[in-house]
Amino acid sequence: MLQQDLHIHTTYSKSDSAVVPEQTISLVAAVKHARMVGISDHFENLVDGQFQTYEREVRQAGLKVGIEVDGQAWVIEAARCTVDYYIFHCRDRDADYRSLDGLLATRRPVIIAHPNALDTDLNRIPTECLIEINNRYIWRSDWKQFYGPFRDRFKFVLSSDAHQPNWLGQAVAQYAAGRLGVEEHLVFQ
């Protein structure tokens, strides 16, 4: 069993065509592939009155409540939500880097989502943020070159970014973390 997996999508991510109808909160909870499981659906799919239902369903399943926040435009609203943590898309633009302060001010954990896939400049990320090693995206770049220089600067989190039940794993992320000599940070002990 994995230690933790905090980046998982379900049928609440309606705009995401990779999600299959079977990828429900209850299925993820039943599979229980990690000791600590969190759901992190796309926040833009939850703002239309869906968030409370989402939060209730995730909590009733015994899982942590996260959201995946797509850049600066969503930060003010996201900071008001009673989540346990954030997954943040930080593209390489000033507004996204600056808006991180708004999420960090909530004192909730902020995980920088698949930075190698978004050209995030890790030099501009506050060290309180956690850096994701994402099983879906880690192999799509020269990850040694991308993450290597920051090994000692940040804490790292491994995640599946599962959109389908068979994605509930972290094999490639674990391989990369091992090669980098990175030890996974457990967000909720």
Ligand SMILES: [Zn+2]
């Ligand atoms: Zn993402």
Ligand SMILES: [Zn+2]
């Ligand atoms: Zn995602």
